[in-house]
Amino acid sequence: MPELPEMETYRTLLVQRIVHRPVTAVEIEREKSINVPVEAFKRRVEGRAIANITRRAKHLLFHLDSGDILLLHLMLGGWMFYGTDREKPDRTAQVVLSFGERSLYFIGLRLGYLHLLDRAEAERKMSGLGPEPLEYDFTVERLSRLLRRKRSVLKPTLTDQKTIAGIGNCYSDEMCFDAGILPNRAIGMMSDEDFAALHRSMHKVLNEAIRFGGYMENPLFPGDALTGGFDSRCVVYDRGGEPCVRCGTPIVQDELASRKVFYCTRCQR
The missing domain is CATH 1.10.8.50 (Helicase, Ruva Protein; domain 3)
Incomplete structure (x- = not known):
């Protein structure tokens, strides 16, 4: 299961590639991997730019320019790939966010999820987590x-x-x-x-x-x-x-x- 360093690595690499870029298309292959109806998910995500990507614990938060947040937890067996359809691994992706000719493939989300939340909902979701071990005040x-x-x-x-x-x-x-x-x-x-x-x-x-x-x-x-x-x-x-x-x-x-x-x-x- 990805832990803090894996998710921080994903965050660093994805910031360099998709921040400020609009989501041109959304594909949902497994509705259970998201938390709202497919059409509502697409309506709120397609055309929105990724304003920032942050990490909290083992989660990544994709901040959309609308104020909505895509909250990712890969859980056991989940991972991501960014590239063209020709480059992607021969694995089923449960969710795909496209950015022009390249897409971000969320693979192995059988236990994990990509939830669409507003800011208050995301804060409530994170509220039960303990402190970050690398925070400056974690003495x-x-x-x-x-x-x-x-x-x-x-x-x-x-x-x-x-x-x-x-x-x-x-x-x-x-x-x-x-x-x-x-x-x-x-x-x-x-x-x-x-x-x-x-x-x-x-x-x-x-x-x-x-x-x-x-x-x-x-x-x-x-x-x-x-x-x-x-x-x-x-x-x-x-x-x-x-x-x-x-x-x-x-x-x-x-x-x-x-x-x-x-x-x-x-x-x-």
């Missing part, structure tokens, strides 16, 4: 206060979008490894030094993942050399059984709160 003290309220273990708390927004399976494991803390560590047993290490690792891992385009490998457009560049840099996520890059101990693949979890029993305490 180690704030992280500690948020986590200490939870009577839980670390990974499920890091991936709870109401606690902290944007972190999922991949980056929770990567930051726990970088901080040297087991993902199944009880939060009540964490010290001030643990929270400081986790905060540093959170910034380090997320910023590096954004820099290298996240871990999802499907390119956004032909010649896209950024998207997916972090996949080869993951040191524990999806590396079960491989030797730890620090100590050589085989990485453990386990399950925690119905999620896959990867860690090193020697390097993480």
